[in-house]
Amino acid sequence: MLVKSVVAALGCALGASAAAIPSPIDLIRRDHQLGTVITKCAKPGVLALAFDDGPYQYTQKLVDTLNAAGAKGTFFFTGTLYGCIYNQRTAVKNAYDTGHQIASHTWTHPHVGNLGASQLQTELTRLEDAYVNIFGKKPAYLRPPYLETYGSVMNVARQMNYVVVTNDIDSGDWNNQSPQQSQQRFIQAGAGGNGHIPLMHETYDSTVSVLVPWLINWAKQNNLQLVTVAECLDDAEGAYQPGNFTGDGRNSC
Ligand SMILES: [Zn+2]
Numbered sequence: 001m002l003v004k005s006v007v008a009a010l011g012c013a014l015g016a017s018a019a020a021i022p023s024p025i026d027l028i029r030r031d032h033q034l035g036t037v038i039t040k041c042a043k044p045g046v047l048a049l050a051f052d053d054g055p056y057q058y059t060q061k062l063v064d065t066l067n068a069a070g071a072k073g074t075f076f077f078t079g080t081l082y083g084c085i086y087n088q089r090t091a092v093k094n095a096y097d098t099g100h101q102i103a104s105h106t107w108t109h110p111h112v113g114n115l116g117a118s119q120l121q122t123e124l125t126r127l128e129d130a131y132v133n134i135f136g137k138k139p140a141y142l143r144p145p146y147l148e149t150y151g152s153v154m155n156v157a158r159q160m161n162y163v164v165v166t167n168d169i170d171s172g173d174w175n176n177q178s179p180q181q182s183q184q185r186f187i188q189a190g191a192g193g194n195g196h197i198p199l200m201h202e203t204y205d206s207t208v209s210v211l212v213p214w215l216i217n218w219a220k221q222n223n224l225q226l227v228t229v230a231e232c233l234d235d236a237e238g239a240y241q242p243g244n245f246t247g248d249g250r251n252s253c
Pocket of ligand 1: 052053105109145146
């Protein structure tokens with residue numbers, strides 16, 4: 001049923017315009033991902049380091065660390081959790097420009113499961129506007145704060161074309177786990193099978209300074225490529241909403 005409706009939609013799209021239409025395979029895969037909670041990669045041999053709650057004072061250092069290792073990561077930024085995103089616009093732009101995936105973690109980091117649909121739409125739209133102002137794209141991936149996927153979250157995400165991502169490993173950095181304790185969680189989970197999408201926070205110095213360098217080395221030892229979440233789902237082209245956008249020039253929260 002799902003496949004049929006997507007192919008039917010593709011037929012309509014082809015009738016309207018032959019330009020810049022994703023392949024049927026892409027459409028079907030994306031339609032499948034929308035409405036589903038993604039917890040891990042779609043293939044082995046990869047690791048999708050994902051960082052929540054920035055931008056913050058360690059963002060640039062984290063970007064530099066990843067770049068020096070030839071690694072890609074995914075940043076689930078908020079608009080205001082650790083200060084106004086516009087105050088970190090250089091680091092945000094640098095992350096985007098060097099190929100990391102910039103995704104949504106909402107504007108204010110509320111308990112999204114308790115929000116009404118229109119409130120959640122506003123949470124997503126305000127951050128989209130900031131991204132457009134800073135680097136000209138709207139994100140297409142969302143990690144809900146507190147990993148809450150109940151209430152109106154899945155419906156609103158689907159309406160607004162967001163793939164919802166949670167995690168399959170919790171580093172526990174948010175819960176006083178030391179980098180060494182976090183490392184044990186990765187070792188226990190192992191490097192086999194489809195790639196991991198861990199829960200980590202760039203707002204802790206120990207995560208950025210200790211855990212990330214260890215993970216870069218762990219990935220190397222296990223022949224895991226460090227890629228973005230979209231890449232690990234074979235959806236690199238779907239990291240952002242289609243098109244380029246012009247912002248309203250706003251530079252404050
Ligand atoms: Zn968060």
